[in-house]
Amino acid sequence: MAWSASKIFCVFVQDAFNRTSAYDLNADTFKAALYDNDITPDQTVSSANSAYNAGQWTAAGNEVSDGTEWDAAGEPLTGVSSSFSSTNYTFDATDTPSGGSSATLAAVFGCLVYDDTVSDLGVCFNYFGGSNSVTDGTFTIQWHANGVFRIAL
């Protein structure tokens, strides 16, 4: 198995509704960690296994990083917003660039977006649609016009 789609973790929604985890999507620090295609992301995992460096998201052998260019454990999301428009809830952020301009990253298939403030728990994962790489340059995640994740009601 491998990456196949972009999903919101089911347990993220449950934990937010049940106040099991004190998420604050307006104020917490979120990060995007890059992964290769050795993992099989699953939106139905437990809270513990949605977290960075747990379950499928174990860093060793799976995460793609390059020193301070793209940090292990991910780059922070900036310009985060959490809002409704009509019946669509959108969690969005400014595009996320590498920390420097000399990143070398190979076989990047997707990213885990997690809450760095709340025990590194996973929020969603975004599949880039294939293998991406960068050599001595800048790697940027351009978030979709409809955000990092969206819930349509």
Added chain:
Amino acid sequence: MRNQPPLFELPERHWVCPNCDLTAVTRELGIGHRYHNCKGLLGLSAPMVLDGTKAKVEAREREDYIGKEMVSYADRDGKAVPVMSIVTTRDEGQDCTVLAPVAQATSE
């Protein structure tokens, strides 16, 4: 209060696009690229390159099935093409901008 001259001025950076005729001049800190909606690159939000840099900027099509994914599309000869990333190839390296699909939940 008198107008004071700036203590220092940020250097000008001159940007060009290899795929269209747009140019720009900026004075800003940071290493980021300047983006524009490029009519020469399928209308995508594409990076510009510093003037004098030999580079090509290309869109890469998504390699996998789309399924229910909400991906980014570009118009190629009247046909919507799913785009995975925009790659800038320079003599000394390569930049990559991935167009991340949105993770979504719907009531349908």
